[in-house]
Amino acid sequence: MPKLHWEDFKPGDVAIYGPRRVTREEIVAYAAEFDPQPMHLDEAAAGTTLLGGLAASGWHTCCLMMRVLVDGLLSQAASEGAPGVDEVRWLKPLRPGTEIRVRTIALESRPSKSRPTRGFVKFRFEVIDEQDTVVMDLVCSQMLLRREPGAAA
């Protein structure tokens, strides 16, 4: 299958990737390594926190979103990575056992100013649960190779 290039993403395009079930074990394993706070490690301690029970670290949710996007989208695309993230909102606790999917909404597309071989697509990525509730959303620009390198903008 030919790889997806910058030209293949148009503003308004919507797609869904996943699902992936998030286990208690992986929530605790990520937290133990990177975010060892009680609400991500232990049900009893988590019950007394603002999250009201065990929930994934927000950074873990970012990482899980990335894995779903790499498996479903970026591994099929001529991806050159991303220079950063405009904004992330953690909207709802991500509980053990939740089956997540990632909805991608292409917002804008522009060629690179400096590299004729590259373009940027700005996306909103939404991590959604089984009820279609948005657990986290994120806006970021993805760098992709152009199929037809053109004049720099």
Place this chain on the structure above:
Amino acid sequence: MKYFEDIQVGETFDLGRHTFTADEIKAFAHRFDPQPFHVDEDAAAQSHFGALAASGWHTASVWMRLMVEYRRRVVEATRARGEPVAGVGPALGFRDMKWLKPVYVDDTIEYASEVIELRPSGSRPTQGLMTIRATGVNQHGVLVFSFVSTTLVERRPDER
């Protein structure tokens, strides 16, 4: 942590440093970001990175661990002085995350957070909003990573 009233704009928290080994760069990427330039030296050499580079989410995850460890040290020191510990609320997100330069094998990143804004919360009289700019600087003094984040911090009981 300190109470909201005891924090100053411009105050910097030195969070410590972390060296990214090839094994841990690849292990993290196999779990969360298995793009060729994060898991395979040869593929990375052919990519725009030019050599194996850490996932940006790995760079960010290590910031979080160092922040949690920093807070723990502050809490222990505050308790040791017999002083009350101010509560810190969960962050609701972050913005302006920039992966400015690649983090390569055996790079050592020094992480810090600087307070850039303090304002009272309109809806929560017992808390204030602290905005920080987090940074990561490599062993050559080059800024490789930054983002901005706002957290709720408890106000002094006598100032509410």
